[in-house]
Amino acid sequence: MKLIPFCIWAVSALACGSALAQQAQPAQPAAAKAAGAPQFTPPPADAIPEGPFGDAVRRGQDIFLHTGKFASQYAGNSLNCASCHMDAGRQPGASPMWAAYVLYPAYRAKNGHVNTLAERLQGCFQFSMNGKRPAADSQTIVDLESYMYWMAKGAPTGVKLAGQGFPALPKPAQEPDYVRGQKVFEQHCTLCHGAQGQGQHDATGRMVFPALWGDDSFNWGAGMHSVSTAAAFIHANMPLSRGGTLTEQESWDVAYYMDGHDRPQDPRYAGDLQATIKEHHGGKNDLYGREINGKVLGADSPPAGGRLTGHAPAKSTQ
Ligand code: HEC
Ligand code: HEC
Known part of the structure; x- marks a missing residue:
């Protein structure tokens, strides 16, 4: 709790959030220990390559961390993707992007058809960000997909990895109140x-x-x-x-x-x-x-x- 004033006054709120999130990592692996699911560790952020592809990955990371700044035309609230997908979309148990990347295209009951990754991302802008759907071939979607693809490098496709999603809780003993x-x-x-x-x-x-x-x-x-x-x-x-x-x-x-x-x-x-x-x-x-x-x-x-x-x-x- 000593960190709170630092958080409030930090020059970069996000850096603060992520720094704290990283500290939380040792407490997290409960989710990562899910029986039988393969483990995966994404490459470190400083391993993003040079060149045009690396530039797209970096832009995707920027959008993910500072959504209202780098995708302002699509973001209707002050949240960032990383507000829920913590540690820049890396944290197991906070629906990490490396685990999501390998699961699309996928059928979703929410809209009753097979969704591409682009459509999944469009939904996040429309609902979680209370904003507008970027076109599937927009720079915003291409950059986010590049970031996710890079993060999932070497992961098996079509496999639910340990740490994917938010670890579901069993029904509570008492009705929520x-x-x-x-x-x-x-x-x-x-x-x-x-x-x-x-x-x-x-x-x-x-x-x-x-x-x-x-x-x-x-x-x-x-x-x-x-x-x-x-x-x-x-x-x-x-x-x-x-x-x-x-x-x-x-x-x-x-x-x-x-x-x-x-x-x-x-x-x-x-x-x-x-x-x-x-x-x-x-x-x-x-x-x-x-x-x-x-x-x-x-x-x-x-x-x-x-x-x-x-x-x-x-x-x-x-
Ligand atoms: C308010 C919290 C919140 C924000 C902000 C948010 N998401 Fe999500 N996201 C969720 C939740 C909750 C789910 C999964 C639950 C569901 O599908 O109903 C999810 C699911 C996803 C998935 C699918 C994960 C998987 O394993 O299938 C992707 C990809 C994703 N979000 C990307 C993004 C991106 C990119 C942004 C920013 C543009 C974003 N999210 C912003 C809460 C959020
Ligand atoms: C020490 C400060 C702190 C406390 C205490 C805290 N949160 Fe958060 N919370 C954050 C930060 C910061 C984020 C964004 C994640 C990030 O930046 O890493 C967040 C994100 C969230 C989100 C997803 C984003 C959104 O706005 O919907 C929810 C939901 C949430 N917190 C609920 C709670 C609940 C419920 C509690 C109490 C049980 C709680 N938080 C206690 C700092 C805190």
Whole structure:
């Protein structure tokens, strides 16, 4: 916890986040020990080659770390890809990019067809970044794919590697609970993410800690809005540098509390909440459309698109 002031005042918030994330590494390998799954270690960041291909990899890494700066036309919030795919997309148990690269093209129930990697990346911009889909042949997608391809060098294709995704948690002993979740949040999360889950920006407007809900967060179409996905992410990775320290029940409860708040609208919403619920929501772990604390989530969310449409603070994001 001594590191917090450093984080808040650090010239580069991201460097701070990653530095802490790296410290967290020794605590992480629970995920990497998944029985039977092959291990893989990506090449170090300083091994990116010279030349035009290496330049694309470096641009991809920049986009990944500072999404609002290097892909500003597609990012609707202050998050970065690395806000959730920690340590620049390297960290096992935080859906690392080297493990993702070898799993596409793949069928996804979310949209009912086989998705290329490009389409998967487009979805991240539209939902997690509350933004706009870059064209599949855009420089942004080509650079991100180059970064991922380089990181996966030597990994077997079509194999689920140890550390892939967010390690799923078993069902909690007790139903996740908003009030218990709030207590966990106040004790373990507000220091960095703010009392209203709004995150923190430094004096120049640069995001230091990402928002967990509200205008500047991921939208209702993002994977993290599912309580089970959020619980898995939180259990493995939060509080920052102390992943694995919350109990499974605390992780479910705080995930429920986080996802029990409003956030930007699902971009697939066309004016009818019930229709959107029917088509895209409604699972047990999906709070969209539910009444929590007297508020029907999704009923009057800010429109999707965030700062691209003027509906979130136009903070600079590095
Ligand atoms: C708010 C958190 C968040 C942000 C920000 C985010 N993602 Fe993700 N990402 C997720 C979650 C959660 C999943 C998996 C869950 C799902 O598919 O529903 C995921 C899945 C992925 C996958 C597939 C992983 C696999 O193993 O199949 C890729 C690739 C990916 N994201 C890339 C990106 C890129 C590139 C960006 C930035 C443009 C980004 N993500 C931003 C949360 C995030
Ligand atoms: C010491 C500061 C700190 C604490 C405490 C902390 N976080 Fe985080 N959190 C971060 C940082 C920084 C990131 C972005 C990851 C990075 O940069 O490495 C992040 C990312 C996240 C994300 C994904 C990005 C987003 O905005 O959706 C979620 C969800 C999250 N934290 C939830 C929590 C929860 C829940 C708690 C409490 C149990 C918590 N965090 C405690 C610093 C913290």
